[in-house]
Amino acid sequence: MCSPFWWRSSGGSDYERYASFLNSLCDCGTIRSPVCGHHPKDEGFLFREERISLFQTYRDLFKLLHKGIVYSKSVSWLFKLAPLASLAASLIACAWLPFGGMTGLFSFTGGFLLIAYLFGAARFVTMLASLDTASAFEGMGANREALFAVFAEPALLLGFGAVIVAPGNSSLANAISVAQNTTFSDYGVVAALAAVSFFILALAENSRIPVDDPTTHLELTMIHEAMILDNSGPDLAFIEFASSLKLWFFYVLIADIILPLFHVGLVARICGTFLIVFVLAALTGIVESSMARLRLMKVPQFIGSAAAFAFIAILLKGIL
Amino acid sequence: MILFNVGFLIIALGWIPGLALKKASSINKAGMISTMAGCALVLISSIIGMSGVFVGQLYFFSWRMPFGQALFSMEPLSSFFLFIITLISGLAATYAPAYLRHYGDEPSRFKSHWFFYQILVASMMIVVVAQNAIFFMLAWELMSLSSFFLVEFRNEKAKVRQAGWMYLVFTHIGAAFLLAMFALLARNAGSFDFKAFRESAYSIPKPLSGLVFIFAVIGFGMKAGFFPAHIWLPEAHPSAPSHVSALMSAVMIKTAIYGILMTLAFLSPVSAWQGWLLLGIGLVSGVAGIGMAITRNDMKSLLAYSSVENIGIIAVGVGIGILGQASANGVLAFLGFGAAFFHVLNHSLFKSLLFFGSGAIQTAANTLNINEMGGLLKRMPFTGAAMLAGAAAICGFPPFNGFISEFLIYTSAFSARFETPMVRELYIVLVLGGLALIGALAAYAFTKLGGIGLLGEPRTKAAAQANEVVPAMYVPMIVLASLCLLIGIFPSTVIGFLEPMLSSLNLLPPAAVLDGMLNSLRGIQLSTSAFLAFILFLAIVRKFIARNKYIKVSETWGCGYDKPDAKMQYSSSSFAEPFVSLIAPLTRPKVVGELPALHFPKMKDFKVDVQDxxxxxxxxxxxxxxxxxxxxxxxxxxxxxxxxxxxxxxxxxxxxxxxxxx
CATH class of the missing domain: 1.20.5 (Single alpha-helices involved in coiled-coils or other helix-helix interfaces)
Known part of the structure; x- marks a missing residue:
């Protein structure tokens, strides 16, 4: 019973694995261990299906960590490296991310470039690992991921450009503290556009509907999940945890951009971050339960719109 | 300086002992030893030269040359390029004998090969140290001709001859522009010496300076492979022996970048439009080059197109540097030129690594077609691992070196200031968006090269029977891969190494800015080390939690189908297909044959041919x-x-x- 599909199908149709809720703070603002929780009611909220626990993601991870591992005959060491690199990249990204106005573990001019490229490196290794299994389905997943990344990477960099570079800041932490002292009219439009851009990216980069449907039962329609069909046990746990952290990363990033608009104190900002993350998770749930996946050839346009929003946000700086 | 002279003579005359030898293998060994010895000597002198001890000293060969003297000097800039030339030439010579063994044992072929190889190395050295236009052009032409003959190594094949001719035509169109450029400069300066060119730089009239710049971009661009003059690269590189491709792609085309930098010193007050022109050419070369690379199935053709992309990134750096100088923005100039130098170094490391690797695969699996490879990492562990490292480095992924030069270009967006406000926003969009697009396309191309070529199951019998190559071939690759990793983890050390050169070119920014820069690089150093440490930690964790569990090896998941076949894998062509159809309006691929159709399709043959x-x-x-x-x-x-x-x-x-x- 070790096929990677065994545990998935056991979850039933209302099975949900993503979305985040909790971020436990271990130290006063510097050392955090970002922990990913579970957003309660994606589909259940709208369609009154069976509710599942807030901590379902953790239960799954716990279960996976207690399983053995099955490797494909075809794979080499690279396949074993990929889950580690994905999780390490997500951990570094979350350590870098400012939270509720508190600076991340490290911050330097151009730090966002390192984070974007670390995510890129994790994606690269994951694509290689999926091709390593010699599976047609996983090759397909890698192929789609590579194509969509062509649109997502510029969008991500332009998004950071709109928030950090164009207003003349040196890092995200710096951008947040500067935005705290600017008026709503100066920063509001840029923040809104960048937030929309990042939200589209959050959906695309974390294999959510309308780009990807991780809970589908048809491998032919998958993107990200198709790439990890042959991962099992602790390896799969690492990958799942890495993608939960990545989703958390994007939500908190959006919160970081929006919150300075409200000029509030530290405690309020931390609470506000949780609130915004919760709202975004609910929004993702509403999107997921109200629409279907886009046709594959429409996806580049969808991700391209994120780049367009960021592009407009940058140009606005020149006009305002 | 004596080291340079001795080393140069050893290389320039190193082919002579080979003439007396009869056996192919001993000819190869003689060539290898003399090249390595000469390169080692010049490498040492170039490291000394980079610290700036030879600044202002002119040397000359006692040779009566028309229109002046055979002057040369070892300025820090020349030394930097000498360093790259000798490092890669030496490693390529180490690699060559074992690789050339697969080309038969006809002695005369190898005699001529080593003759042209060493003349090429020697002429590249002269190109970067020459201080007289005629001397420079002589060396330049010698470089073009010797590399032409090296491309023609297997001239019994019609395709090779055709590729060689294409290269020869392009390089001579370029040379014609260079001659015109030097003639214009000499008329203004009254002498063919570079010293006179530099001294009269301020007296050069604006329109003439613009014309000289355009001639330099066309003339050197033909050699560098700027879009749309890149066309000879994907023809010549696959035809040449792999170590020659490595030398040409990693080093020879960089002499054109040296040429552009050298010409800038003759046009002292540069204008902003020149910077924008190079920035634009760079971005177009980058996107077009790497976009075409995705469509290639021949591994060396893919790498050649990727050279177009990387030369594009270097041109972006030079363009940014010019913009900085034109707007008297020292920080921007430092970041732009610094990134260009850094990328010249980085590209020469990972591109020669990848060409060595493709040559190793060619000898082991007898193919360069990615569609006929697969499963090579398991069969050739050292070559495969080194090539994967090179692929990650060329895409600019940390913890490898490619990230550092791209990082410098990206951070230039922080310090760009222009008179019109909108221009700055445009600059940010171009640099951030353009470079990110190039990066993502590179990841697509090199996932294909690494994932289809090296991983998975072998697609042919030849690939299944491939064995690791001899140490003489894989050790140079491991050296290069380690350099890529070390530079990626300790970038601030390399900036320290480049500092004397940057200061001799008046490019060092104020100490505070440089400190900020080094601070960022230390941040990268810290976080990439943390990234590697996390990977190691997680590996230990996984080992620990799985210690009492079963670890099984089984078939790949096939949705219930349990007879997987290597043919079911994605192929190189199918991996590129979505992108090929995306850019089909531009490339208009030719489809030969027809697709299988209806419920009971018969065997069909069809082929999609993407032409540049x-x-x-x-x-x-x-x-x-x-x-x-x-x-x-x-x-x-x-x-x-x-x-x-x-x-x-x-x-x-x-x-x-x-x-x-x-």
Missing amino acids: PVLDRVVVPAYGWTGKLFGKFSIIQHGNTHLYVLYIVLALLVALVWGLGL
Whole structure:
């Protein structure tokens, strides 16, 4: 019973694995261990299906960590490296991310470039690992991921450009503290556009509907999940945890951009971050339960719109 | 300096002992030893030269040359390029004998190979140290010709001959522009010495300076492979032996970048439009180069197109540097030129690594077609691992070196200031968006090269029977891969190494800015080390939690189908297909044959052929027109000897009239 599909199908149709809720703070603002929780009611909220626990993601991870591992005959060491690199990249990204106005573990001019490229490196290794299994389905997943990344990477960099570079800041932490002292009219439009851009990216980069449907039962329609069909046990746990952290990363990033608009104190900002993350998770749930996946050839346009929003946000700086 | 002279002579004359030898293997060994010895000496002198001890000192060969003296000097900039030339030439020479063994044992072929190889290395050295335009052009032409003959190594094949001719035509169009450029400069300066060029830089009229710049971009761009003059690269590289491709792609085309940097010193007050021009050319070369690379199935052709992309990134750096100088923005100039130098170094490391790797695969699996590879990482562990490292480095992923030069270009967006406010926003969009697009396309291309070529199951019998190559071939690759990793983790050390050169070019920014820069690099150092540490930690965790569990090896998941076949894997062509159809309006791929259709399809043969639009729609028609135009002159070439004598008499008469000033 070790096929990677065994545990998935056991979850039933209302099975949900993503979305985040909790971020436990271990130290006063510097050392955090970002922990990913579970957003309660994606589909259940709208369609009154069976509710599942807030901590379902953790239960799954716990279960996976207690399983053995099955490797494909075809794979080499690279396949074993990929889950580690994905999780390490997500951990570094979350350590870098400012939270509720508190600076991340490290911050330097151009730090966002390192984070974007670390995510890129994790994606690269994951694509290689999926091709390593010699599976047609996983090759397909890698192929789609590579194509969509062509649109997502510029969008991500332009998004950071709109928030950090164009207003003349040196890092995200710096951008947040500067935005705290600017008026709503100066920063509001840029923040809104960048937030929309990042939200589209959050959906695309974390294999959510309308780009990807991780809970589908048809491998032919998958993107990200198709790439990890042959991962099992602790390896799969690492990958799942890495993608939960990545989703958390994007939500908190959006919160970081929006919150300075409200000029509030530290405690309020931390609470506000949780609130915004919760709202975004609910929004993702509403999107997921109200629409279907886009046709594959429409996806580049969808991700391209994120780049367009960021592009407009940058140009606005020149006009305002 | 004595080291340089001795080393240069060893290389320039190193082919002579080989002439006396009879066996192919000993000819190869003689060539390898003399190249390595010479390169080692010059490498040491270049490291000394980079610290700036030879600044302002001119040396000359005692040789009576027309229009001046054979002057040369070892400025820090020259030393930097010498360093790269000798490092890669030396490693390529180490690699060559074992690789060349697969090309038979006919001694004369190897004698001529080493002759041209060493002449190429020696002429590249002269190109970067020459201080006189005529001397420079002589070395430049020698470099072009010797590399042409190296490409023609397997000249019994028609395709190789054709590729060589294409290269020769392009390089000579470039040389014509360079000659015109030097003539213009010499008329202004009154001498062919570079010293005179530099001294008269401020007196050069604006329009002339612009013309010289354009000639330099065209002339050097032909060699560098700027879009749309890149077309000879994907023809010549796959035809040449792999170590020659490595040398040409990683080093020789960089001499053109040296040429552009050198010319900038002759045009001292640069203008902003020159920077924008190079920035634009760089971005277009980058996107077009790597976009075409995705469509290639021949591994070396893919790498050649990726060289176009990387030269594009270097041009972006130089363009940014010029913009910085034109707007008196020292930080921008430092970041732009610094990134260009850094990328010259980085690209020479990972591109030669990848070409060595493709040569190793060629000898082991007897193919360069990615569609016929697969499963090579398991069969060739060292070559495979080194190539994967090179692939990650060339895409710019941390913890490898490619990230550092791209990081410098990206951070230039922080310090760009222009008079019109909107221009700055445009600059940010171009640099951030353009470079990110290039990066993502590179990841696509190199996932294909690594994932389809090296991983998965072998697609042919030859690939299944491939074995690791000899240490003489994989050790240079491991050296290069380690350098890529070390530079990626400790970038601030390399900046320290480049500092004397940057300061000699007046490019060092104020100490505070440099400190900020080094701070960022230390941040990268810290976080990439943390990234590697996390990976190690997680590996230990996984080992620990799985210690009592079962670890099984089984078939790949096939959705219930349990007879997987290597043919079911994605192939190189199918991996590229979505992108090929995306850019189909631009490239208009030719489909030969038809797709299988209906419920019971029969065996069908079909092939999609993506032609480079520049080759297909510009170069080939242009060749045709030129041929037709000059074909008209064949009237005067009729074969009647007595009329030819008449031509000679007429020509003499005209010369006489002109000479006497009648």
